Amino acid sequence: MQNVLILGGSYFIGRRITEQCLKEGWAVTLLNRGSRPWTGEPVTQLICDRDDAAAMKQALKGKAFEAVIDVSGLNRKQIEIVCGSLDCPVQHWVFISSSAVYDVDRCALPIAETEPLGENPYWGQYGADKIAAEAALISSCTKRGTALTILRPPYMYGEYNYVQRESFIFHHLTQNQPILIPASDNRIQFCYTGDLASVITTLLALPAQGIEIYNVGDKQGVSFSEWIQHCANVCGIQANIIPVHDAKWKAKDYFPFRDYDNVLDVSKIHQIVMEDTLFETGLAKAYQWYCENQHEILFKPKLTANEKQILSELGVK
Numbered sequence: 001m002q003n004v005l006i007l008g009g010s011y012f013i014g015r016r017i018t019e020q021c022l023k024e025g026w027a028v029t030l031l032n033r034g035s036r037p038w039t040g041e042p043v044t045q046l047i048c049d050r051d052d053a054a055a056m057k058q059a060l061k062g063k064a065f066e067a068v069i070d071v072s073g074l075n076r077k078q079i080e081i082v083c084g085s086l087d088c089p090v091q092h093w094v095f096i097s098s099s100a101v102y103d104v105d106r107c108a109l110p111i112a113e114t115e116p117l118g119e120n121p122y123w124g125q126y127g128a129d130k131i132a133a134e135a136a137l138i139s140s141c142t143k144r145g146t147a148l149t150i151l152r153p154p155y156m157y158g159e160y161n162y163v164q165r166e167s168f169i170f171h172h173l174t175q176n177q178p179i180l181i182p183a184s185d186n187r188i189q190f191c192y193t194g195d196l197a198s199v200i201t202t203l204l205a206l207p208a209q210g211i212e213i214y215n216v217g218d219k220q221g222v223s224f225s226e227w228i229q230h231c232a233n234v235c236g237i238q239a240n241i242i243p244v245h246d247a248k249w250k251a252k253d254y255f256p257f258r259d260y261d262n263v264l265d266v267s268k269i270h271q272i273v274m275e276d277t278l279f280e281t282g283l284a285k286a287y288q289w290y291c292e293n294q295h296e297i298l299f300k301p302k303l304t305a306n307e308k309q310i311l312s313e314l315g316v317k
Helices: 014-021 051-058 076-085 125-144 164-175 194-204 222-236 279-295 301-313
Strands: 002-008 029-032 045-049 067-070 094-096 147-152 156-157 179-182 191-192 211-215 241-244
Touching: 002 014, 002 301, 014 194, 045 051, 045 211, 067 076, 067 194, 076 125, 094 125, 094 279, 125 211, 147 194, 156 164, 156 194, 156 279, 164 222, 164 279, 179 301, 191 194, 191 222, 191 279, 194 279, 211 222, 222 279
Parallel strands: 002 029, 002 067, 029 045, 067 094, 094 147, 147 211, 156 191, 179 241
Antiparallel strands: none
């Protein structure tokens, strides 16, 4: 049985990973701020702010884990604190990074793990902090002799997603509202949370050593309009898509994705984990969850106001 520490673990991606670890029969300890208390099969939950070095040392004192899955790590400081707080030997560390680490202006599509990292103009400090977090973990795990797996997903989707991405489209479809998209109709790529969780437990069950980095996600990207059509298919509602050509509006002003091609080469991980959840199968599960939990999803007032303004400028009532 694996004895696993999950940093995060009760929100969106982390919750699916926790569920998968429990399904494997592993003993799971969650460390998070407790803003979303765990409900489900029994776990040990440590309530702690991972930015508080003293509190982390106290929370993890005397604890032993075979594996660590870091879902919530955002920057170098957080990595250094948790590495300095664990005094047990860890066999395998898994870190959830992001496609935001790639310097997209210097990368060929689809972006392979070997492409250069650097400032991503679409993600700014978030991407830079993830790069620093990766570097800190590589340094620490190399010194300790701990196997390290870094996973770089594109956009995540699935149940428990309180971020207004697929829920944004589901809302517009069910309310019979037009959906504005950038006229560029760029290509983006998704990773279903259940697939990411399966990748992690598969990798933890295999012998591992050294540093491995994998892009993770569906084998194919989709355009903005194709993604919306997939969402419409699972809702059984026809989508009214309106492209926005006016350059004064940035995509993030009215749309839940940044306006650039974000497609990764995922062939490396698919040599180990062959199958993905069919896109519309995953979206159907996400839609069911949305229908049951839409009251908990808060839509940004600024985004709604921008939509009204753009539709007014386009003469759409």
